Amino acid sequence: MEKSTVETKNLTDALTPRQIVEELDKYIIGQFEAKRSVAIALRNRARRQMLADDMQDEVAPKNIIMIGSTGVGKTEIARRLARLVEAPFIKVEASKYTEIGYVGRDVESMIRDLTELSVSKVKAEQTASVEETALGLAEERLLDCLLPMPRALKSQSHSRQTDEFDADDDIDIDDIDEDEIGLPFELETTDEQNEALEKQRERHLKTREKLRQQLKDGKFEDKDVEINMKSRSMPFVEIFSPGGIEEMDINFKDMFSNILPNQTKKRRVPVSEARQILMQEEAEKLIDMDAVISEAIERVENSGIVFLDEIDKIAGRESRQGPDVSREGVQRDILPIIEGSTVTTKYGAVRTHHILFIAAGAFHVSNPSDLIPELQGRFPIRVELKSLNKSDFQSILTEPKNALVKQYTALLQTEGIEADITEDAIDEIAALAFQVNESVEDIGARRLHTIMEKLFENLFFDAPDLEEKSITVDADYVRGELAEIVKDQDLSRYIL
Numbered sequence: 001m002e003k004s005t006v007e008t009k010n011l012t013d014a015l016t017p018r019q020i021v022e023e024l025d026k027y028i029i030g031q032f033e034a035k036r037s038v039a040i041a042l043r044n045r046a047r048r049q050m051l052a053d054d055m056q057d058e059v060a061p062k063n064i065i066m067i068g069s070t071g072v073g074k075t076e077i078a079r080r081l082a083r084l085v086e087a088p089f090i091k092v093e094a095s096k097y098t099e100i101g102y103v104g105r106d107v108e109s110m111i112r113d114l115t116e117l118s119v120s121k122v123k124a125e126q127t128a129s130v131e132e133t134a135l136g137l138a139e140e141r142l143l144d145c146l147l148p149m150p151r152a153l154k155s156q157s158h159s160r161q162t163d164e165f166d167a168d169d170d171i172d173i174d175d176i177d178e179d180e181i182g183l184p185f186e187l188e189t190t191d192e193q194n195e196a197l198e199k200q201r202e203r204h205l206k207t208r209e210k211l212r213q214q215l216k217d218g219k220f221e222d223k224d225v226e227i228n229m230k231s232r233s234m235p236f237v238e239i240f241s242p243g244g245i246e247e248m249d250i251n252f253k254d255m256f257s258n259i260l261p262n263q264t265k266k267r268r269v270p271v272s273e274a275r276q277i278l279m280q281e282e283a284e285k286l287i288d289m290d291a292v293i294s295e296a297i298e299r300v301e302n303s304g305i306v307f308l309d310e311i312d313k314i315a316g317r318e319s320r321q322g323p324d325v326s327r328e329g330v331q332r333d334i335l336p337i338i339e340g341s342t343v344t345t346k347y348g349a350v351r352t353h354h355i356l357f358i359a360a361g362a363f364h365v366s367n368p369s370d371l372i373p374e375l376q377g378r379f380p381i382r383v384e385l386k387s388l389n390k391s392d393f394q395s396i397l398t399e400p401k402n403a404l405v406k407q408y409t410a411l412l413q414t415e416g417i418e419a420d421i422t423e424d425a426i427d428e429i430a431a432l433a434f435q436v437n438e439s440v441e442d443i444g445a446r447r448l449h450t451i452m453e454k455l456f457e458n459l460f461f462d463a464p465d466l467e468e469k470s471i472t473v474d475a476d477y478v479r480g481e482l483a484e485i486v487k488d489q490d491l492s493r494y495i496l
């Protein structure tokens with residue numbers, strides 16, 4: 001029996017708030033408050049799980065609203081957090097539920113999607129844990145396929161179920177002639193015949209072992225074999241109902257997979273690929289899907305995180321005209337999920353009481369106080385992300401892992417060009433980005449992307465033809481490429 005994945009959690013496994021912030025620091029410049037809040041919220045979840053059961057139920061997650069204008073790192077913080085913690089995580093745009101035709105519809109799908117993600121993650125983990133066993137079994141099946149058991153032997157052996165595989169013609173196996181020895185069907189088996197069979201079996205096994213070694217040594221990787229694989233294709237049924245398609249997949253897929261016979265189809269693939277396919281099939285037989293599902297659901301319920309982006313787009317209480325009408329509706333629909341309810345998924349009921357919700361929005365035209373009061377109460381923590389200034393830009397350009405400057409240098413390196421982007425160039429880029437944000441529109445760090453792209457446009461075009469392979473990008477170069485555009489507001493509006 002494989003080791004169960006339900007680990008007993010303890011606080012020492014969880015990252016401390018300080019460690020979480022340190023990790024986030026590797027990718028996001030500044031925004032200390034926001035990092036701190038998400039770190040505390042995460043740690044509190046771990047703390048909660050240490051409490052006695054009855055108290056656990058009482059402790060509600062401290063949901064967070066991140067407030068900050070565009071491009072200051074809201075999504076980036078959530079995205080990095082997701083990678084950092086091994087928690088089921090999903091990002092949804094709150095505004096998506098207001099779209100025409102989807103008014104207030106099916107906000108529960110976010111929980112279904114989260115559960116789906118969790119199930120595949122747990123399943124992948126389990127698959128990895130049975131990988132070795134599955135590989136062994138897959139190899140047996142590959143051998144069956146490279147060297148089918150002679151018919152005479154097959155009729156005798158009841159224990160082994162072999163797949164009907166054909167050996168590829170151009171694999172030359174010296175003594176593959178066993179198949180030729182057939183036995184008259186009706187005759188009673190005599191001792192002599194038994195002996196012949198025994199010999200044949202021995203020979204078969206010997207060849208099989210020889211092949212096994214060659215298979216392990218990778219001798220057949222490119223040879224084609226024909227394998228029987230389970231056909232996983234579902235009949236394509238799409239039913240448009242007022243409830244939408246998501247609801248359908250709850251029942252239909254499962255229903256059909258029970259009704260339809262398990263179909264297999266023959267496929268001719270190289271051994272290397274066949275091994276993977278068979279391994280997957282064997283692994284699926286080895287893992288206990290019920291255990292996977294209950295583990296996945298328990299993770300969603302106790303450590304799931306939903307990132308609700310664009311929450312400001314559904315703020316606004318007074319029903320004006322047009323799309324506004326639906327905003328409050330969406331808030332009302334989301335409310336029960338955030339307050340804690342039970343969502344039906346195809347894997348079973350999922351309680352949302354302890355899922356952590358992190359909402360984010362620019363809140364330029366609306367305020368968190370424009371959210372319906374019930375919703376405000378469910379987001380007790382508010383953090384503001386600051387607008388980025390020139391020195392933030394300098395850091396963003398160079399410090400994060402895979403920072404922009406590193407990216408552009410690496411891209412040019414692929415053309416054999418060594419670009420030296422000097423410090424004063426970075427200074428200049430940051431200054432220009434800040435200037436354009438001030439004068440045209442503040443799009444935060446995204447401005448760096450537009451500026452860098454423009455700055456390197458000529459170089460990217462000419463790179464393959466350049467004689468000179470080492471290039472210095474300094475402040476003068478930056479000014480030369482960009483100054484005119486930045487000076488002219490109308491021009492920068494279009495180009496940057």
Ligand SMILES: Nc1ncnc2c1ncn2[C@@H]1O[C@H](COP(=O)(O)OP(=O)(O)OP(=O)(O)O)[C@@H](O)[C@H]1O
Pocket residue numbers: 027028029030031068069070071072073074075076077361362396400444445446
């Ligand atoms: N503080 C920061 N440090 C490093 N990179 C940042 C920072 N802020 C933004 N960026 C970069 O800018 C880009 C946009 O950031 P992000 O997607 O987080 O913006 P946002 O705050 O979610 O904006 P929006 O409100 O438009 O969704 C990303 O490529 C991100 O890496």
Ligand SMILES: [Mg+2]
Pocket residue numbers: 074075076309
């Ligand atoms: Mg965003």
